Amino acid sequence: MTPQQLVGIAIRMFSITMVLFSIPYLSGMPHVLRSNGMDDKALVSLMIGVTYLAVALVSWFFPMVISHKLVPKTTFENRFNTRPDEVATVGIAMLGLWKVIDAAPDLVSYLFQTSLRAGSGSIFEALGAEGKADVFFILIELIIALAFLFKAHLIAKFITRPFENHAT
Known part of the structure; x- marks a missing residue:
């Protein structure tokens, strides 16, 4: 199994x-x-x-199309008899997918529930200080998750640099 195939499987799990x-x-x-007479919110x-x-x-x-965007191309014969940075790239991309699965629905649900409480008022005003802090930290989590997804190879190179210098 290639690194891209492994991430492709994770993308299929993400889909489910x-x-x-x-x-x-x-x-x-x-x-x-x-x-409850909230037809507009039902549409949302x-x-x-x-x-x-x-x-x-x-x-x-399209799991493999996405996978090839997330994990740099390797030779098809590469079947996890691989370099540490390739393994780290796969792990980081999978961590990014997991964190998107964890944080994105929380943000959507939180904002949707806030919009229900806000009625015709502003969602931002209905959040209050604690709510704004919650949204801020969920957004930070999403930004980190997206960085893990789209910069997985760069992060993996950084993480595995000590291993490359001490190769036997």
Whole structure:
């Protein structure tokens, strides 16, 4: 198995997770919101669910395209009899995917719930100081996760530099 194939499998797992995250936004939540006279919020809930499904479909049908963008190309014969930076690149990319799975739905859910409480007012004002801090830290987590995804090879080179200098 090549490093890209390993990340491709992780991307497929990411896809399944996105489908699972879409379920409440497409099923129970819109019904509850409509029954409380919040038709506009029910539409937002449906749009969130559809967005999760769209991400799931793209990542399910194009895992290797995404994988080749995240992990630099190696020879196909390379089957994890590989350099430390390649293994580290795969690990960092997978860590980035996991953190996106962890933080992005939290941010979406948090902002959606805040929009429900805000009514016709500003979401930003409805957050309050604690809410703004929560959103700030979730955004920091997402930025780090995206850096892990899109700069995995650079980070891996940095992490494995000591190992390259002490190779036997």
